[in-house]
Amino acid sequence: MNDKRLNGHIKNYYQDKELASDKLEQLLSLSNSTDDHDSDTTTNKSPENYFHKNYFHKNNATNKKTASLTQYLVRHKFSIAASACLFVLITLLATPVNLYINKNFSNKELAILVSEEIALNHNKQLSIEFSAKSFAELRKEMTKLDFTPISSARFKNAGLNFLGARYCSIQGQLAAQIKLVDKNGIIQTLYQTQLNDKLQSLPEKNYVVDGVRIKQWQENGLFFGLATAAE
Amino acid sequence: MGKPSANLKELLQQGYRYAMSITHNKSRAEDLLQDAWVAIMRADGPHNKNYLFSSIRSHYINQNKRDRLVPIVPLENEVEDLRDDLFFDIDNEILEQALAALRPVERETLFLSAVEGYTAQEIADFTKQPRGTILSLIHRAQKKVRQYFKGEFKEVKP
Numbered sequence: 035m036n037d038k039r040l041n042g043h044i045k046n047y048y049q050d051k052e053l054a055s056d057k058l059e060q061l062l063s064l065s066n067s068t069d070d071h072d073s074d075t076t077t078n079k080s081p082e083n084y085f086h087k088n089y090f091h092k093n094n095a096t097n098k099k100t101a102s103l104t105q106y107l108v109r110h111k112f113s114i115a116a117s118a119c120l121f122v123l124i125t126l127l128a129t130p131v132n133l134y135i136n137k138n139f140s141n142k143e144l145a146i147l148v149s150e151e152i153a154l155n156h157n158k159q160l161s162i163e164f165s166a167k168s169f170a171e172l173r174k175e176m177t178k179l180d181f182t183p184i185s186s187a188r189f190k191n192a193g194l195n196f197l198g199a200r201y202c203s204i205q206g207q208l209a210a211q212i213k214l215v216d217k218n219g220i221i222q223t224l225y226q227t228q229l230n231d232k233l234q235s236l237p238e239k240n241y242v243v244d245g246v247r248i249k250q251w252q253e254n255g256l257f258f259g260l261a262t263a264a265e
Numbered sequence: 266m267g268k269p270s271a272n273l274k275e276l277l278q279q280g281y282r283y284a285m286s287i288t289h290n291k292s293r294a295e296d297l298l299q300d301a302w303v304a305i306m307r308a309d310g311p312h313n314k315n316y317l318f319s320s321i322r323s324h325y326i327n328q329n330k331r332d333r334l335v336p337i338v339p340l341e342n343e344v345e346d347l348r349d350d351l352f353f354d355i356d357n358e359i360l361e362q363a364l365a366a367l368r369p370v371e372r373e374t375l376f377l378s379a380v381e382g383y384t385a386q387e388i389a390d391f392t393k394q395p396r397g398t399i400l401s402l403i404h405r406a407q408k409k410v411r412q413y414f415k416g417e418f419k420e421v422k423p
Contacts, residue, residue, distance in 0.1 A: 047360055
């Protein structure tokens with residue numbers, strides 16, 4: 035496929051992306067007071083002419099109220115966001131984990147959620163907590179796990195070496211993140227957690243999320259996820 | 266009552282697509298666009314594409330300090346391609362996945378080139394990167410996307 039054709043595909047792909055009309059109106063409402071502007075704007079329709087320095091000081095009561103509310107929201111966006119996060123956190127903590135996991139997600143949606151979690155953990159590059167150099171050592175060190183971490187038959191000739199491990203979670207379940215390095219020096223992170231009803235329903239499949247390639251599968255009663263940089 | 270200029274709507278849509286090229290995530294693109302637009306409103310403009318794109322880019326970098334949209338010099342050695350044992354379903358989302366596999370800086374550069382039609386020098390000036398780096402980014406991004414399209418025609422393993 036030549037460059038021109040490829041670029042055409044990419045152009046079509048992005049041009050199909052449209053901001054939802056309600057969100058577009060929200061953004062426009064930040065700047066729009068065209069009923070006040072129309073009488074004194076020129077026929078020049080450039081965006082610059084819709085905004086002038088007195089927008090937030092117009093005597094239009096509705097615009098003043100909208101502007102005040104908007105200004106308030108913008109000024110306090112961090113505390114509002116923090117309050118919202120606290121509310122969500124309390125709700126999640128008060129809700130049984132299985133209800134959260136089973137909340138109307140299709141298998142595909144759940145698989146993508148899990149992939150996003152794994153990609154986030156992979157990209158965070160957090161320090162290891164356990165310096166185990168083998169699964170045997172890991173089993174002795176990671177005592178909080180409610181499963182036994184094991185190697186996979188797929189790694190038999192993969193030439194992967196242990197760098198260590200840490201605790202993490204997948205869909206609210208305690209999991210192990212095991213940091214490995216291959217013979218080319220590329221870091222891979224392996225995730226293992228106990229299988230539950232939902233994880234058990236996920237197909238073996240590959241995903242690419244946030245520049246991370248993720249393989250999901252099940253083996254010997256455990257859920258496995260393997261992540262590496264996509265390039 | 267007057268209506269918002271069609272130019273403004275189109276400007277915001279262009280900004281949204283640019284934000285999508287960087288984040289490849291609808292919600293994050295919406296948030297990024299909103300942050301950038303609010304900043305422009307507070308500064309009282311200017312309301313043009315270049316300024317909006319710059320604002321979006323700055324906000325992204327500030328919010329994602331780990332990824333500063335700085336291209337990383339690729340390794341000289343050939344890296345083992347794990348996709349020898351991985352396989353992708355063939356469906357209409359092949360391009361979606363191909364773009365997801367790119368780094369944000371690669372997606373951004375490809376977007377500015379393929380969609381916005383900017384030259385390499387224009388992209389270099391905008392992103393403050395050397396022109397040669399931009400050309401490399403475009404080439405690598407196109408190569409990766411082509412690999413996914415090629416993969417579409419491989420036999421799919423069960």
